[in-house]
Amino acid sequence: MRVKMILPALTEATSPFFRPIKYSLFPPLGLATLAGFLDEDDDVAIWDEHVEKVPFDDEPDLVVIQAYITSARRSYAIADRYRARGVYVAIGGLHPTSLPDEAQLHADTVFLGPGEDTWPRFLQDFRAGHPARRYTSQHRTLLGVPPIRRDLIRRHKYLVPNSIVVSRGCPHVCDFCYKVAFFKGGKEYYVQPVDSALAEINRLPGRHLYFLDDHLFGSPPFATALFDGMRGMGRLWQAAGTVKAVLEQPKLLEKAVEAGLRSLFVGFETVNSANLSEQRKFQNIGRDYGAAIRRLHDLGVMVNGSFVFGMDHDAPDVFDRTVAWAIEQGIETATFHILTPYPDTALYQRMDAENRILHRDWDLFDTRHVVFRPAQLQPGELEAGYWRAYREFYRWGSIWRGAATKPVARDRLRHIAYAGGWKKFEPFWDLAIRGGKVLHALPFLELILEGFGRHAPSSPRTVSIAPASPLTGLTDG
Numbered sequence: 001m002r003v004k005m006i007l008p009a010l011t012e013a014t015s016p017f018f019r020p021i022k023y024s025l026f027p028p029l030g031l032a033t034l035a036g037f038l039d040e041d042d043d044v045a046i047w048d049e050h051v052e053k054v055p056f057d058d059e060p061d062l063v064v065i066q067a068y069i070t071s072a073r074r075s076y077a078i079a080d081r082y083r084a085r086g087v088y089v090a091i092g093g094l095h096p097t098s099l100p101d102e103a104q105l106h107a108d109t110v111f112l113g114p115g116e117d118t119w120p121r122f123l124q125d126f127r128a129g130h131p132a133r134r135y136t137s138q139h140r141t142l143l144g145v146p147p148i149r150r151d152l153i154r155r156h157k158y159l160v161p162n163s164i165v166v167s168r169g170c171p172h173v174c175d176f177c178y179k180v181a182f183f184k185g186g187k188e189y190y191v192q193p194v195d196s197a198l199a200e201i202n203r204l205p206g207r208h209l210y211f212l213d214d215h216l217f218g219s220p221p222f223a224t225a226l227f228d229g230m231r232g233m234g235r236l237w238q239a240a241g242t243v244k245a246v247l248e249q250p251k252l253l254e255k256a257v258e259a260g261l262r263s264l265f266v267g268f269e270t271v272n273s274a275n276l277s278e279q280r281k282f283q284n285i286g287r288d289y290g291a292a293i294r295r296l297h298d299l300g301v302m303v304n305g306s307f308v309f310g311m312d313h314d315a316p317d318v319f320d321r322t323v324a325w326a327i328e329q330g331i332e333t334a335t336f337h338i339l340t341p342y343p344d345t346a347l348y349q350r351m352d353a354e355n356r357i358l359h360r361d362w363d364l365f366d367t368r369h370v371v372f373r374p375a376q377l378q379p380g381e382l383e384a385g386y387w388r389a390y391r392e393f394y395r396w397g398s399i400w401r402g403a404a405t406k407p408v409a410r411d412r413l414r415h416i417a418y419a420g421g422w423k424k425f426e427p428f429w430d431l432a433i434r435g436g437k438v439l440h441a442l443p444f445l446e447l448i449l450e451g452f453g454r455h456a457p458s459s460p461r462t463v464s465i466a467p468a469s470p471l472t473g474l475t476d477g
C-alpha cells in the first residue's frame with residue numbers, strides 16, 4: 001500500500017521571503033508515530049510542508065493529514081485536491097478533534113483524539129475494504145506502541161531532530177488549553193513504560209533532546225524513574241514543566257538536572273493572580289514565581305517563560321509589567337501569546353456564550369491575532385501590546401539587564417548567547433534554513449545549553465535497558 005503522510009503548514013512557514021526558525025525546529029513526530037503501525041512492505045513517506053515543498057500530483061492509495069487549527073484551512077485544501085482525484089483521505093489531529101463535522105466535509109475518515117488505538121483499527125478496516133467515516137479514541141495507553149519511524153524524518157532539515165514525547169496530556173485542566181478537548185472520552189494523562197522511553201532515548205543519536213511533553217514532571221514516580229535511567233547518558237535536554245513541579249518536587253528537579261536538564265519551558269501565563277482562578281490555572285495560584293526561577297537558575301537551568309495576554313483582568317499596563325518582571329527575574333527567553341479560544345475548550349464556550357468571539361477564521365487563531373473581544377483592552381491595543389512586549393523583552397538593553405542578574409560570568413554569557421541567538425539572528429536562521437544547513441547550528445545550541453562548559457553533563461554512555469522494569473506498571477499515569 002502506498003501511504004503519503006502530510007503535515008501541512010500555515011502560509012507564514014512557507015514564505016519565500018522569510019522563514020522563521022520556529023517552523024524548522026521539530027520534525028512531525030505525530031505522523032512518524034502513526035507510521036510505526038504500518039506494515040514493513042507498505043510504501044510510506046512523510047512530508048512536512050514547514051520545511052519542504054510537497055508534490056501533489058501523485059496518486060497514493062491513502063493520504064494521511066495532520067491538522068492544527070492554524071493549518072486547518074491548508075489541510076482541507078490539500079485533502080480536497082486529493083479527493084477530487086479519487087484518493088482516499090484520512091485526517092486527524094487537534095483541530096479535527098475539536099470540530100469533526102467541519103473536517104468531515106473534506107475527508108473520507110476523521111479521527112478524534114490520539115491515534116494509537118484508532119489508527120491500527122482503521123488500517124485493518126481499510127485493508128479489508130470497509131473503513132468507517134469516523135474513529136474516536138477511547139482506550140488510552142502507550143503500552144506496546146511500535147517504535148517511531150524516525151527513519152522517515154529528514155533530520156538535516158531540523159534544528160532539533162531529537163524531539164521526543166514520553167507521556168500524553170497533562171494532569172491539570174487550564175481553561176484555555178487544548179488538552180481537555182483533545183483527550184475527552186478517555187484518560188487525559190498517561191505515560192509510556194519507562195523502559196521503552198529509555199530505549200527510545202538510547203536510539204537517538206547525538207546528545208541533545210527536546211521533550212515535547214506538556215508536563216514532563218506530571219507523574220513524579222514516572223519522572224523519577226526516567227531521570228534515574230537517564231543519569232550518566234551524557235544527554236543535554238530541554239522540556240516543559242510547571243511552577244508547582246519546580247517548587248514542590250525538590251529532589252525530582254535535582255534528578256532532572258543530573259540527567260541533563262538545561263532549559264525549562266514554564267507556563268507562568270500571567271502576572272495577575274486574579275487571572276489564574278478565572279482560567280482555572282489552580283496549580284499556579286499562590287506560588288512564588290520568583291522562587292521557582294531562582295531555584296532553576298541555581299541549578300543551572302535556563303528558563304523559557306510563557307505568558308498569555310488578554311485575560312479578563314489584564315489592563316493596558318499588563319505588557320510593561322510583565323516584561324519588566326521577566327527581565328528583573330533574569331528569565332532567558334520569553335514566549336508571549338495572545339489569549340486564543342480554541343474550539344471546544346472551556347474558554348471558547350465561555351467566550352461564545354458571552355458573544356465575544358470576533359470571527360472564525362482559523363488561520364488567525366495563531367496566538368498572535370486577537371480573535372475575541374477582551375474585557376479591559378481594545379483588540380488593537382492588545383495586539384500592539386503583544387508585539388511591543390516581544391520588542392522590549394528582546395532589546396539588547398533588556399538582554400544585558402537580564403544577564404546582569406546572574407552572579408557568574410559564564411552564566412551571563414550563556415544568557416546573552418541564548419536570548420540573542422533566537423531573536424537577534426533571524427536572518428542567519430533564514431539563510432541556514434534555505435541552505436538546508438540548519439542542523440549545523442545544533443553544536444552551538446549544545447554549547448550554550450551547557451554554559452560553555454560550566455553546566456556540562458557527564459560523558460555519554462549507552463545505557464542498557466533491563467527488559468522488565470518494575471516501573472512498567474506506571475504506564476497509565
Ligand code: B12
Binds near residue numbers: 009034
Ligand atoms: C511541536 C509543536 C509545534 C512545532 C511543529 C509541529 C510538529 N512538527 O509536529 C512548531 C514549533 C512548528 C509549532 C508551531 C505552532 N504551534 Co505548536 N505545538 C507543538 C507541540 C508542543 C507538540 C506536538 C507534538 O509533536 N506532539 C506529540 C505527537 C506524538 O502528538 P501529535 O502531534 O498530537 O499526534 C498525535 C495525535 O494528534 C494524533 N494525530 C495527529 N494527526 C493525525 C492524523 C490521523 C489520520 C490520525 C489517525 C491521528 C492523528 O495521533 C498522533 C499520535 O497520538 C504541541 C503541544 C502538544 N502537546 O500537542 C503544540 C501545539 C500543537 N501548537 C499549537 C500552536 C497554537 C502552534 C502555533 C500556532 C504557535 C504560534 N503562535 O506560532 C504554531 C503554528 C503551527 C502550524 N503549523 O499551524 C497548539 C495547537 C492548538 C490547536 N488547537 O491546534 C498546541 C496544542 C500548543 C498549545 N498548548 O496550545 N508547534
Ligand code: SF4
Binds near residue numbers: 170172178179214
Ligand atoms: S498546565 Fe499547561 S499543558 Fe497542562 S492543562 Fe495547563 S496549560 Fe495545558
